Amino acid sequence: MVEFRPLQGSFGAEVLGVPADLQMDEDSFRDVEAAWFRHSILLFRNLHMTPAQHVAFTRRLGPLHIMEPLTMNLPGYPEVFVVSNAVQDGKPIGLKRAGEGFHTDGEDKRIPNAGSFLYAIAVPPEEGDTLFVDMYAVYEALPDDIRQRLVGRRARFSRIDLHHVHYPLLPALTEEQKLARPDVYHPLLRRHPRSGRTSLYIGRWACDIEGMPVAEGRELVAYLQEFARQPRFIYRQRWRVGDAVLWDNRCTQHCATGFKDDVYVRTMYRTTLEGEVPDMAVPATSLVA
Ligand SMILES: O=C(O)CCC(=O)C(=O)O
Ligand SMILES: [Fe+2]
Secondary structure, X not given: OOEEEEEXXXXXXXXXXXXXXXXXXXXXXXXHHHHHHHHOEEEEOOOOOOHHHHHHHHHOOOOEOOOOOHHHEEOOEEXXXXXXXXXXXXXXXXXXXXXXXXXXXXXXXXXXXXXXXXXXXXXXXXXXXXXXXXXXXXXXXXXXXXXXXXXXXXXXXXXXXXXXXXXXXXXXXXXXXXXXXXOEEEEOEEEOOOOOOEEEOOOOOEEEEOOOOHHHHHHHHHHHHHHHOOHHHEEEEOOOOOOEEEEEOOOEXXXXXXXXXXXXXXXXXXXXXXXXXXEEOOOOHHHHO
16 A cells, blocks of 8 residues: 655655555556645655656656757656766766756746656765755745735746856857747746645746836845745755655755765756646635735
8 A cells, every 4th residue: 555654744755655666556656646746745765767667657647858958868768867977988977966056847948847756876975965845835934915916926037147147157058049948937826737726936047027126026036035945844855876756846946955076976867747837826815815
């Protein structure tokens, strides 16, 4: 029987009683999926999955997204994106220092990714944790006056404006790259299509707020980002080899933390779910009264 052991209140659960290759019957799978919508992140331990099994499990949750360019994906498995500092035959096997900064995957795209499933292949003996933020809890804890200001609002997410801030060591975006990643607007209060719950939807590519003076929008975005970083909303995943975390990008944020990457190797395989255009939540009157 599949069981779920809560990680931090209702946020996150460890899944017990599933096969190590995650190939399970339909009833078990439905239990796992329902628990995912209840807890937003699921931790699996001691897995032994081939890349094909990793892909097969994720595909049961929805259509998969293939990360482009394909240079950072596992050879033969375009659905498996590699986060790693390892170098093989003089070539990096994956993307180094991915996701160091609170974000939700694909937030800077018109159609952000619904979920991601990260599997630990090699981990350093210390550090290299991932932080996950419960954005339902953040929304519910916001001061009333702030929540009121967010109703009906969308934030502007911009790679173009923030590329040099988040990737100071990378070359500037070319005109072609800018055209490929235009600014997008997403509702700040997002309704989850499956749980029906409202979360604060924000991440590191958010700049300012549509229809608000730029400085005021910037200040509010900075306040929200800061507010969401409080330890009471955060679960810290300390990775062991064989761990995998399935997270919901619609109602969580995450942040990779550093480690001694000149000393240790850290390699993670990630499958990514396609998503949908975010829905704006119309908050219950009791919360905005
Ligand atoms: O490596 C990690 O801890 C997370 C990296 C990340 O942001 C991701 O895979 O989406
Ligand atoms: Fe990420």
